[in-house]
Amino acid sequence: MNGTAKTRPQPAQRVAQQPDDVWSIVNDAASKSPIQPVVNMGQGFFGYNPPDFLLDAAKEALNRVDANQYSPTKGRINLRRAIATHYSPSLEREINPESEVIITTGANEGILSAFMAFIEEGDEVIVFEPFFDQYISNIQMAGGTVKYVPLIPPARGDVETSTSGDWSIDVDKLEGAFSSRTRMLVLNSPHNPVGKVFSTEELTLIGNLCVKNNTIIIADDVYDALTYVPSKRMATISPEIWNLTLTVGSSGKTFYATGWRIGFLIGPDDLIKYVAAAHMRICYSSPSPLQEACAVGYPMATKLGFWKTCKDDMQSKIKRFVQVFEELGLPYSAPQGGYFVLANFSRVKIPDDYEFPPHVACRPKDFKLCWFFIVELGIAAIPPSEFYLPENAHVAENYLRFAVCKEDAVLEKAKEKLRGLTKYIV
Numbered sequence: 572m573n574g575t576a577k578t579r580p581q582p583a584q585r586v587a588q589q590p591d592d593v594w595s596i597v598n599d600a601a602s603k604s605p606i607q608p609v610v611n612m613g614q615g616f617f618g619y620n621p622p623d624f625l626l627d628a629a630k631e632a633l634n635r636v637d638a639n640q641y642s643p644t645k646g647r648i649n650l651r652r653a654i655a656t657h658y659s660p661s662l663e664r665e666i667n668p669e670s671e672v673i674i675t676t677g678a679n680e681g682i683l684s685a686f687m688a689f690i691e692e693g694d695e696v697i698v699f700e701p702f703f704d705q706y707i708s709n710i711q712m713a714g715g716t717v718k719y720v721p722l723i724p725p726a727r728g729d730v731e732t733s734t735s736g737d738w739s740i741d742v743d744k745l746e747g748a749f750s751s752r753t754r755m756l757v758l759n760s761p762h763n764p765v766g767k768v769f770s771t772e773e774l775t776l777i778g779n780l781c782v783k784n785n786t787i788i789i790a791d792d793v794y795d796a797l798t799y800v801p802s803k804r805m806a807t808i809s810p811e812i813w814n815l816t817l818t819v820g821s822s823g824k825t826f827y828a829t830g831w832r833i834g835f836l837i838g839p840d841d842l843i844k845y846v847a848a849a850h851m852r853i854c855y856s857s858p859s860p861l862q863e864a865c866a867v868g869y870p871m872a873t874k875l876g877f878w879k880t881c882k883d884d885m886q887s888k889i890k891r892f893v894q895v896f897e898e899l900g901l902p903y904s905a906p907q908g909g910y911f912v913l914a915n916f917s918r919v920k921i922p923d924d925y926e927f928p929p930h931v932a933c934r935p936k937d938f939k940l941c942w943f944f945i946v947e948l949g950i951a952a953i954p955p956s957e958f959y960l961p962e963n964a965h966v967a968e969n970y971l972r973f974a975v976c977k978e979d980a981v982l983e984k985a986k987e988k989l990r991g992l993t994k995y996i997v
């Protein structure tokens with residue numbers, strides 16, 4: 572040592588300002604809870620394995636020399652073909668697997684690649700609030716600015732059960748969000764965390780505004796295997812809308828294999844080629860054997876009736892879980908799609924003298940509920956104000972988000988824990 576204390580390398584701005592994220596708060600509370608183990612209904616990972624036909628296909632792929640090497644940037648042709656075949660009917664057109672599909676490392680990296688492909692410093696991207704949190708950092712990493720448009724919760728959501736379809740678009744705010752710098756808009760349907768499946772009228776309204784403003788639409792449809800109401804895809808609303816739409820999918824979500832990191836984008840070739848250019852620089856290509864497994868997975872799923880089974884199973888999990896809210900007389904928002912349930916706890920009164928640690932005491936009510944549920948009841952859920960700007964956090968602060976993609980026995984345990992709320996309900 573020469574006596575001069577060396578300063579540690581400092582992080583770039585884009586990662587330096589991250590506040591205590593929701594997961595660190597949940598984990599901190601879980602480690603302090605006297606009730607162990609805590610039932611984790613927070614994060615949206617599956618509590619069970621992918622179907623056997625997918626696992627078998629992955630094991631076979633691992634034995635193939637070519638399937639253990641780099642894939643082409645746009646993805647392996649077998650998977651691109653399987654996706655084109657599977658998605659052509661619902662996209663109401665013949666998808667060209669050579670030019671209109673790209674495989675990405677999870678939907679998230681696909682969305683990042685799309686932002687990297689089209690956003691210049693200072694361009695604006697419209698995002699509905701609440702939002703999937705990765706959108707924001709992905710947009711900012713590409714140099715973009717986020718324009719937020721709120722979804723309005725059901726007016727009587729604090730007192731009666733509603734459906735996620737009752738969350739509505741603030742049309743004036745949406746129209747006002749477009750400017751000469753608007754480059755892209757992100758629409759997630761079925762929506763995380765709300766569970767809303769946007770109606771054809773809503774898609775038409777949003778899509779036409781994008782056409783008018785020459786704005787690329789990221790139609791984040793990662794929960795598309797789990798829609799419980801009739802629905803159309805954004806890209807089918809009109810040829811002009813197709814021309815501007817990148818439909819995003821996730822084989823990880825579809826096949827209960829979120830750790831495989833296989834996602835994809837489908838869209839017109841003159842948009843897909845630039846997404847591919849960005850994807851090539853970010854990660855070059857995505858895991859080869861798992862692409863081959865998913866390529867087998869789509870036609871097998873159709874042959875074995877998996878699409879109906881997965882919807883039926885998830886709906887029965889939702890039904891099983893929300894029964895506890897019926898029992899407790901607490902309102903919830905019944906999802907039209909996906910596997911998240913938002914329950915409303917405005918009737919739950921946390922004792923006035925309850926002591927929260929400072930990093931929770933300064934957050935909105937849903938963070939306090941989250942902490943209280945973990946420490947006092949032994950169940951973890953996600954505070955949805957995490958998916959809002961701080962100034963709009965109050966909008967959803969009576970809600971908590973529960974992921975029901977867990978074994979039935981876990982759901983029953985979760986319900987048992989929630990029954991402990993009885994003495995706090997006013």
Ligand SMILES: Cc1ncc(COP(=O)(O)O)c(C=O)c1O
Binds near residue numbers: 759763
């Ligand atoms: C709305 C939404 N989009 C995208 C993703 C990312 O999907 P993937 O795991 O395929 O990257 C998620 C994951 O939670 C999500 O909720």
